[in-house]
Amino acid sequence: MKTVILCGGLGTRLREETEFRPKPMIVVGDKPILWHIMRIYSSYGCKEFVLCLGYKGDVIKNYFLEYDLVHSDFTVRLGTKEITRHSVFHDESDWQVTLAETGQQTMTGGRIKRIEKYIDGETFMMSYGDGLANVDIRRLVKFHREKGKIATVTAVRPMARFGELSLDGDLAESFHEKPQIASGWINGGFFVFQKQVFDYLDEDCVLEKEPMERLAAKKQLAVYKHSGYWRCMDTYRDLEALNQDWTSGHPGWMSPPAAR
Numbered sequence: 001m002k003t004v005i006l007c008g009g010l011g012t013r014l015r016e017e018t019e020f021r022p023k024p025m026i027v028v029g030d031k032p033i034l035w036h037i038m039r040i041y042s043s044y045g046c047k048e049f050v051l052c053l054g055y056k057g058d059v060i061k062n063y064f065l066e067y068d069l070v071h072s073d074f075t076v077r078l079g080t081k082e083i084t085r086h087s088v089f090h091d092e093s094d095w096q097v098t099l100a101e102t103g104q105q106t107m108t109g110g111r112i113k114r115i116e117k118y119i120d121g122e123t124f125m126m127s128y129g130d131g132l133a134n135v136d137i138r139r140l141v142k143f144h145r146e147k148g149k150i151a152t153v154t155a156v157r158p159m160a161r162f163g164e165l166s167l168d169g170d171l172a173e174s175f176h177e178k179p180q181i182a183s184g185w186i187n188g189g190f191f192v193f194q195k196q197v198f199d200y201l202d203e204d205c206v207l208e209k210e211p212m213e214r215l216a217a218k219k220q221l222a223v224y225k226h227s228g229y230w231r232c233m234d235t236y237r238d239l240e241a242l243n244q245d246w247t248s249g250h251p252g253w254m255s256p257p258a259a260r
Contacts, residue, residue: 001048001121001141003041006111007034007129008054008102013235022056024129025063026239029246032063033233034129038095040253044137046125047095050118052102052111061099067092109205116198126191132242133230135190136257140224144192147222151197151215155223156188156230185223188230228257 011023018026024034038049053060073086098118102111112126123144125137135154144152187208200211215221229252233239245251 002124004050004126007051028242050098107206109201109207110203113201128189131189131232132253134228149222150194150220152192152222154188154190155185
């Protein structure tokens with residue numbers, strides 16, 4: 001089963017980083033967030049990826065073209081540029097990565113539509129290139145198959161960004177400065193689709209608007225609730241939080257999935 005990752009957006013709210021690289025290549029710890037997303041899937045045996053490129057897609061292409069050399073000892077004969085590789089220091093040798101140009105200004109649904117030719121199975125997964133979670137991918141796929149719908153979306157409850165006050169008239173009953181889990185559910189990415197989803201897409205559409213609305217109206221959109229770790233890298237503050245998780249030695253997206 002292939003995993004499609006959207007990697008083409010402009011990332012305007014992280015302009016201090018995305019001026020020089022696409023958002024999925026922003027580093028968390030010592031690796032791009034894209035690598036961490038792919039690692040989540042590969043830990044469940046899902047190692048075939050289709051990356052939908054757009055803004056600064058050449059940076060992503062070069063990253064994977066040079067991946068083996070960057071993570072290897074090698075000898076180069078300068079006159080002929082002949083390279084002999086020695087020890088390899090990574091476990092990703094069995095990853096298969098298709099890098100597909102999907103346009104500079106293309107919307108999310110359009111990007112997926114443009115890689116239809118690379119999907120050869122009846123079911124595929126999709127994720128955004130800026131979110132990390134400890135979603136149990138095996139359980140997510142099992143849920144999707146049990147529901148028998150065209151699409152399944154993972155729902156999450158995000159961290160509230162501001163402190164919370166409980167009031168009694170003009171007095172505070174309680175004060176919680178640390179972020180709390182919001183009560184509502186939102187789209188957390190980590191989709192599973194049947195190939196019929198392409199019938200709902202065109203090359204100019206936004207996935208999260210008409211296609212998802214139509215699927216929901218036709219009772220073809222299942223919702224997998226994930227109560228564990230989830231964080232989207234939307235702002236510089238989010239990036240700092242992800243890096244703090246990484247430096248803790250126990251990043252949430254690598255922790256065991258929460259039981260449902």
